[in-house]
Amino acid sequence: MRHRLIVPTAAAACLLLAVPASAADATPGAPGIGDSYYPGYGNGGYDVSHYDLRLKYQPATDRLEGTATVLATATQDLSRFNLDFALDVSEVLVGGRKAAFAAKGDHELEITPAAPLASGRPFTVVVRYGGTPSAVKVGGFTSWLRTRDGGVAANEPEAAWWWFPSNDHPLDKATYDVSVAVPDGTQAISNGRLVSTTSRLGWTRYSWRSGKPQATYLATLAVGRFDITTDTTENGLPVLNAYSKNLGAGAGAAKASVERSAEVADWLSGVFGPYPFDALGGYVPDVPTSYALETQTRPFYSPRQFASGSNVSVVVHELAHQWYGDSVSLKDWRDIWVNEGFARYAQWLWSEKEGEGTAQELADYTYAQHPAEDAFWTVKPGDPGPDNQFHAAVYDRGAIALQALRNTVGDDDFFTILRKWPTDRAYGKWSVRDFEVFAEKVSGKPLGELFDTWLFTASKPGAPAARAAGIGADADADADADAGDGAGVTVARPKSWKAIHATDTVHGRAGR
Structure with a gap:
């Protein structure tokens, strides 16, 4: 607010001095955090440190009721601010005082506190x-997955709007307490550690805690009837896996895959450094979707992932994200390669470990599989665009880029990079270009041309570039000189290819 200048009396001057200067200059927080792909996602003007969610859910009617307590700090003098949310709101308090609120657009909750909030x-x-x-429905879809015995919140890049109000962007990570009351005989699964279970008057309350920073899309909730297994790793981490009682004949394959989570996490710790969280597990609800998602500490898997039998490769993919994507998050959704390229490459390294095809063989085969005219090469993994965010090229061409990096800098520097990036930058937010600078620092080599060729060029790298990076070398040696890109060359398919590409739908948006 601005006021006319009036010369005050002495008493009035004292009163004016008691009013924070920031109150006069307070302005609204932006209704978007500034993402290049999703400008309306997230919000400006504040930073969240913790979400406390106290919920009650009735599976029979899909009715969710909740009280969310959001702890935040103003980053500007704030006259009003937004939260991303799509359910009906009955009351908002800011600092214990009732605040005005209104639904704006399709997922914005605009809040005006009783008094402006001072920066800091x-x-x-x-x-x-x-x-x-x-x-x-927001934009014609819902991220909430209804099941025969409950519901599930798991989607990317948006899922929180349907179950809690938030600053919905990975730039604003926070810790979580999620407490959910459900009818006796039903379980509520979420992230982190299960800290308590209590029952009263026909309802059981499950309370979960995530003590490390977590992006909003990585928060999950699943309510239903589950078979639950628990264990601890050699390092004492609690492991909790959950499987819908409605999986039928697919239950065995699901369990044979997800029950290996501790083994996979231990192996990944040798590749990427210490596991970054204090809990581990996964869950397979009764949903018709085909994707999986790296929900923090407890990945979500669709039953369809195991329709053809067990598949540990998808478990490797989602657990690799605990380092690349969860602990170290993207700055902007265009930086999706720092998540998906590494998770795919982890599958290639698992294949190498299992003797089912080396990462080099997988890179060569992928390169040969796609001729130059294939639209696969028009997608730039380093900036694929929102419509191609989960395109196969982000995964496969993204993984080729890592093999090219490995060949260029050598194994010692490459695996040092893979370990130090998530260790040195744990719980932070980084971009593709940040990773490039980091790799140059570790290796001491200029890598700009390599990254531009494999991540930022909308065409297939030709034979000279591929040969320089050690990609498709055998294929190119036998290729027609005029083709120059391995086109038409037959390369033996690695044994792991089928299992890896059974996970090609690991991500996607439900209900679209």
């Missing part, structure tokens, strides 16, 4: 809400 000061927001998540 912490504040608390309490939101009371309810709704039927599966019935709420």
